[in-house]
Amino acid sequence: MIPRRCTLALITATALVPTIALAGSSKLTPLPSAMPKAEGVVVPSALSPELMQVPAVQGFTPLENPTALFKYYGFGGDGPIVPAANSIQGKDNTVEATKTEPDKNTYLVLEDQKGPDASYNYGSHFLFQGHEGGPNGEDGKPQGMLTRINLDADIAHRVTLMADETTNGTAIPVIDGSSWDPFAQRLLLTSEEGTKGGVWQATIDFPSKVEDLTGIIGNGSYEGVQVDPNGTIWLVEDESDKLGEVAKHAKQPNSFVYRFTPTDKADLTKGGKLEALQVIDSSRQPITFHDGQADADIKSQGMKDLHTYGKALKTKWVVVHDTGKDGMSPFDANKIAKANGATPLKRPENGLFRPGSNFAEFVFDETGDTNADTEAGEEYGGFGGVLKLTQASPAAAEGEITLVYRGKKAYTGFDNLAFWSADEAMFVEDAGDKLHSQRNALDSGYVVNLTADYSKEGTEPSRFLAEGRDSLATIDAGLSALKDTGFQNEGDNEITGIHVSDGDATVEGLLGAKIPTPFENGWRVFYTQQHGENTTWEVLKKLSALKTANQ
Known part of the structure; x- marks a missing residue:
């Protein structure tokens, strides 16, 4: 009733x-x-x-x-x-x-x-x-x-x-x-x-x-999904992993950004190629997942680089699965992405192409650890953030990634997003009830301006x-x-x-x-x-x- x-x-x-x-x-x-x-x-x-x-x-x-x-x-x-x-x-x-x-x-x-x-x-x-x-x-x-x-x-x-x-x-x-x-x-x-x-x-x-379509695009903790003008499907994965042994309130980065290029964009059942994003850190080494080394990954140089304002890190794509070679049986995309050297991130949840960029800029968010006590802190992405991948075109093999906004306890748990204008994106929080209690604050929705300099003290997203x-x-x-x-x-x-x-x-x-x-x-x-x-x-x-x- x-x-x-x-x-x-x-x-x-x-x-x-x-x-x-x-x-x-x-x-x-x-x-x-x-x-x-x-x-x-x-x-x-x-x-x-x-x-x-x-x-x-x-x-x-x-x-x-x-x-x-x-x-x-x-x-x-x-x-x-x-x-x-x-x-x-x-x-x-x-x-x-x-x-x-x-x-x-x-x-x-x-x-x-x-x-x-x-x-x-x-x-x-x-x-x-x-x-x-x-x-x-x-x-x-x-x-x-x-x-x-x-x-x-x-x-x-x-x-x-x-x-x-x-x-x-x-x-x-x-x-x-x-x-x-x-x-x-x-x-x-x-x-x-x-x-x-x-x-x-x-x-x-x-x-x-x-x-x-799991025999074609694989099994994974996919959440965000978008399509570009080539018919390529962009996927953002939200998969958390183990807590550290020392960093007991932070989780090992374990999620990837993917793109799937179909053999026939009008018929996805014909198969295609799945790739995952790899980021190169400031020491010119790929940022990768290390099994059994949660603490090292939580506070890696790569995580610090990704969450540092002003750094532009090189990117490329690594192949995860190609149905033309690997067949159409279901496969573990996350496991293969790790094995092939893709870069794990702090629970990215959604991504969109920036309007007016001719699909050259892909903006996505990270939720982070959703715990006020995370040992990763702001510096290592413990509170997530907003990142921007820039390529010459959505099909390009290489590009660069930059930090738009670095999360903090009061601004974290970013989940879904939607562009409001060419420069402004709306991000909404999913902080979780534990963090609600820790900071005595429920979730908010924010406007993040891609032209703002959030490295400046006191410059923060606008709550709508x-x-x-x-x-x-x-x-x-x-x-x-x-x-x-x-x-x-x-x-x-x-x-x-x-x-x-x-x-x-x-x-x-x-x-x-x-x-x-x-x-x-x-x-x-x-x-x-x-x-x-x-x-x-x-x-x-x-x-x-x-x-x-x-x-």
């Missing part, structure tokens, strides 16, 4: 959506601080005063075509949405439905899209997302799904379950990243489940046909979003604090799926091909407040800001 207060909130917020075009500007007033973490208290989110947000969909919105496993956008079918008062989870007592955790959003403008209701007009504006959580399937493991938010539709048709199994009948894994490939005419979906993770492709018709904690995340925090109950949901909110797009599904609409103009020319802005109520928000320009701009 949907709580009555939640139903009213959905109706009220939806009614606020303006029907007029909103003029855009990248000049946002920064928020002074993050929201504090307050135990047992709901904390509201805040946006720059020029902005407002309305729910594109809320987690308790029913799927128009539910299954026994999946009934709502943000909740599975294995329990109630809201736990009963004073209920405690037990082995045979699921007090709250497992959250489906909608993740990276992909906005597309499409015509003639169908759904479960053959007589219904679903409109032409759609937001697709995979889900990185879900109830356990028949194999006892969490199952994922692909959904489509029908932005022009009524509540009864608002969310379509596009697929929950692949074309070979296996369950869809939990999904993190998504992107549109206009050459293959497929959504690309990534799963960061290590040796069970990889890339899947999905058609956009209903029901979606989802195919496993200070995320709070919703009612269900607050309840979940209390249930999570009870030891040995088996409670399965997280007790914090995470900002994810930040997405700025005009929905152009052609090659000209590749992210990075156009300079974004938020709120103008069809450009729209979305993000998801994951965990808790699992709300996907659309960000709009406030009418008051519009009036001021027009005066």
Whole structure:
């Protein structure tokens, strides 16, 4: 049953959506601080005063075509949405439905899209997302799904379950990243489940046909995924590794940046070549992974060089797998990348080509150790950062990498990103609840200006979003604090799926091909407040800001 207060909130917020075009500007007033973490208290989110947000969909919105496993956008079918008062989870007592955790959003403008209701007009504006959580399937493991938010539709048709199994009948894994490939005419979906993770492709018709590409692109903790004008797929891996023996709060770098060049960009099933990025340090040696030497890698010269302002390090690509030579059986991309000398990084999560760079600049972020006590500190990338890879073209064999911003305790856990303009990128945090407690600050969203000199004291990213904690995340925090109950949901909110797009599904609409103009020319802005109520928000320009701009 949907709580009555939640139903009213959905109706009220939806009614606020303006029907007029909103003029855009990248000049946002920064928020002074993050929201504090307050135990047992709901904390509201805040946006720059020029902005407002309305729910594109809320987690308790029913799927128009539910299954026994999946009934709502943000909740599975294995329990109630809201736990009963004073209920405690037990082995045979699921007090709250497992959250489906909608993740990276992909906005597309499409015509003639169908759904479960053959007589219904679903409109032409759609937001697709995979889900990185879900109830356990028949194999006892969490199952994922692909959904489509029908932005022009009524509540009864608002969310379509596009697929929950692949074309070979296996369950869809939990999904993190998504992107549109206009050459293959497929959504690309990534799963960061290590040796069970990889890339899947999905058609956009209903029901979606989802195919496993792990025999071609490999198994890995892939998250970020983008396509360049050559049809090459760029992948960013989010894989953490062992803690150091001396550096007990820092993790050995263990994630890679990849690119996959298909044999036929219109048909990814024909195979291709996967490569991983190698970086050369200041002593002219490749930065590589050393098994059993976590402490040495955590504080290596290479990690220091990568996280030092003003250094431009040479890069090249090393081959991981070529289906023409190595076949099409699934393979461990992370393991081979290590063996072949690729450079491990501090959990990079997402990357995008900089608009206006002719796809010569690839900007990506690192999450870091998400621990205030990391011995890697700022100097060795313990708090992650923002890096820029520059090449003559996206197909070039060599390039150079530079540091844009070095993370610190107050600015860390960078996850998804979206360009707001040619020079400004929006980064959102996934610091994790441990770091929330350590710094008494919840997650934020920041504007990082690629032309700024962040090496200067006092120059920091500008906060446009200070995320709070919703009612269900607050309840979940209390249930999570009870030891040995088996409670399965997280007790914090995470900002994810930040997405700025005009929905152009052609090659000209590749992210990075156009300079974004938020709120103008069809450009729209979305993000998801994951965990808790699992709300996907659309960000709009406030009418008051519009009036001021027009005066």
